[in-house]
Amino acid sequence: MRMLDPSEENLRLAADALREGKLVALPTETVYGLGADAFNPRALARVFEAKNRPHFDPLIVHVAAVEAVDRVADLAALGNAGAARARALMQAFWPGPLTLILPKRAEVPDLATSALPSVAVRLPAHPVARRLIELSTGAVAAPSANPFGYLSPTRAAHVADQLGDRVDFIVDGGRCPVGVESTVLDLTVDPPLVLRPGGLSLDRLEALLGTVEVFDRSTTSPKAPGQLPSHYAPRARLKLVPAGALPLCDPAPDAVALCFDDASAARLRAEAPGLFARILVLSPSGELVEAAAELFERLHALDASGVTEIWAERVPDAGLGRAVNDRLYKASEK
Numbered sequence: 001m002r003m004l005d006p007s008e009e010n011l012r013l014a015a016d017a018l019r020e021g022k023l024v025a026l027p028t029e030t031v032y033g034l035g036a037d038a039f040n041p042r043a044l045a046r047v048f049e050a051k052n053r054p055h056f057d058p059l060i061v062h063v064a065a066v067e068a069v070d071r072v073a074d075l076a077a078l079g080n081a082g083a084a085r086a087r088a089l090m091q092a093f094w095p096g097p098l099t100l101i102l103p104k105r106a107e108v109p110d111l112a113t114s115a116l117p118s119v120a121v122r123l124p125a126h127p128v129a130r131r132l133i134e135l136s137t138g139a140v141a142a143p144s145a146n147p148f149g150y151l152s153p154t155r156a157a158h159v160a161d162q163l164g165d166r167v168d169f170i171v172d173g174g175r176c177p178v179g180v181e182s183t184v185l186d187l188t189v190d191p192p193l194v195l196r197p198g199g200l201s202l203d204r205l206e207a208l209l210g211t212v213e214v215f216d217r218s219t220t221s222p223k224a225p226g227q228l229p230s231h232y233a234p235r236a237r238l239k240l241v242p243a244g245a246l247p248l249c250d251p252a253p254d255a256v257a258l259c260f261d262d263a264s265a266a267r268l269r270a271e272a273p274g275l276f277a278r279i280l281v282l283s284p285s286g287e288l289v290e291a292a293a294e295l296f297e298r299l300h301a302l303d304a305s306g307v308t309e310i311w312a313e314r315v316p317d318a319g320l321g322r323a324v325n326d327r328l329y330k331a332s333e334k
Contacts, residue, residue, distance in 0.1 A: 004172065006171055006172065006173050026128065029176060032176065034142060036140065037137045038059075038141040050163060053148040059143050060099050060143065062133055069102075072108050074104065095124055099184045101119070103119075144181065145158075152181060153296075153300075154176040156170050178293060180296070183197060183323070184196040191209075203318070232327045233332075234303045235303050236310050237310070240328050246276075246311060255276055255310065256302060258310055260282055260286065262285070282298065
């Protein structure tokens with residue numbers, strides 16, 4: 001494994017590696033991705049092997065420009081209205097944390113899509129990611145750069161700690177500003193269906209599309225990454241409770257409380273002083289965007305500290321709060 005700064009020379013080196021079938025971890029605005037040439041089945045197989053990822057869990061193909069979508073997806077198969085809807089979403093929210101499920105072209109290997117007739121496509125907002133994709137094959141499959149089921153990485157150091165020599169290169173683009181994965185929207189059904197809440201809020205999608213349905217996580221046949229009921233988990237046991245319920249918990253002596261904001265932490269200290277060994281806050285002022293950006297940061301830091309038990313409270317279920325609650329639920333003990 002070799003760590004690279006995002007100079008033009010290094011991006012060309014990493015792009016050459018992708019064309020050769022190697023694995024390159026790259027920064028996006030959401031989390032770090034484990035990149036492979038989307039048209040190279042052997043490289044895709046290495047992604048599944050490196051992550052210990054089940055083959056029924058499809059990958060997201062990242063492109064560097066809207067025009068590149070036609071290489072992997074067949075918008076005409078959506079019909080005129082469906083294709084127009086897809087283009088409107090791309091214009092409104094790309095580049096950004098939105099993944100679209102679209103009819104796939106035959107050239108896309110089945111391994112990238114788990115043999116589904118659809119493909120997940122995204123145009124990331126991070127300039128390093130877009131430049132690397134542009135310099136390589138123009139289409140890079142890049143699930144989160146972590147072992148399957150564990151915390152997604154928001155820093156290059158997280159990738160190095162979790163994957164080590166299973167990845168050939170890591171491009172260090174700094175901390176990921178959004179901090180949770182992209183929202184996944186299925187356009188092969190009508191009305192469109194959110195398969196995974198993420199960095200783009202449901203409210204913004206509804207403002208453009210009108211009716212949008214939300215996936216029932218009880219399914220066992222995912223069409224997109226992050227749909228399984230258990231995922232994104234730290235090594236520590238994570239217990240999820242309703243907002244305001246932390247003072248009523250029965251934690252282990254060394255347990256850590258993860259509060260939404262300073263007000264919640266103050267209530268916990270007042271109502272149950274000394275109940276938790278430590279109290280951490282996702283957003284002091286109660287900003288859901290900040291809470292989303294801090295979630296994996298806090299969980300990675302807690303894992304590094306060796307804590308064995310985390311009690312987290314749900315955040316308000318609005319805006320990016322839906323993505324935070326989704327990740328907390330999937331990371332928690334059931």
